[in-house]
């Protein structure tokens with residue numbers, strides 16, 4: 471059974487491991503704790519059999535705006551609706567906080583994520599040059615909630 475819930479302190483280490491496994495960007499492990507402390511309502515995990523198989527980290531950047539910073543699902547669990555469930559829960563949490571707009575960036579090469587967000591109502595805004603550590607460009611995207 472799939473469970474989506476807010477992150478808890480014991481989840482942080484497995485989330486760091488999953489981020490390392492699934493995302494190309496290398497993050498300082500301490501930022502995961504910082505996100506948990508600053509915006510626990512935007513840090514969600516997906517579990518099956520008590521194992522973390524996906525997570526979403528978002529923060530509020532203004533009273534009415536949220537930014538999705540990371541979204542990842544373990545590769546063997548993809549295409550089962552887990553990413554969509556994380557996104558839906560995040561949007562619900564944010565609406566409860568009076569957030570009306572969600573923003574994010576995605577690598578221009580990450581066609582799967584681009585399609586994922588577009589088919590869930592995110593609009594492509596602009597290209598951000600050399601946005602990532604390796605010099606790759608990003609698309610900025612947004613959705614009115």
Ligand SMILES: CC(C)(COP(=O)(O)OP(=O)(O)OC[C@H]1O[C@@H](n2cnc3c(N)ncnc32)[C@H](O)[C@@H]1OP(=O)(O)O)[C@@H](O)C(=O)NCCC(=O)NCCS
Pocket residue numbers: 492493539540541542543544547548549550551552553554555576580582583585586587589
């Ligand atoms: C992007 C990502 C989070 C999507 O997670 P996911 O769990 O596979 O997402 P979903 O299963 O909800 O949807 C993925 C696709 O599978 C399809 N799908 C969902 N349930 C399905 C099912 N039961 N059977 C077949 N296909 C299904 C969806 O229609 C969707 O297709 P679309 O994107 O063309 O609309 C995942 O691919 C990932 O972790 N990628 C690596 C990290 C990354 O790129 N993150 C985003 C940038 S930070």
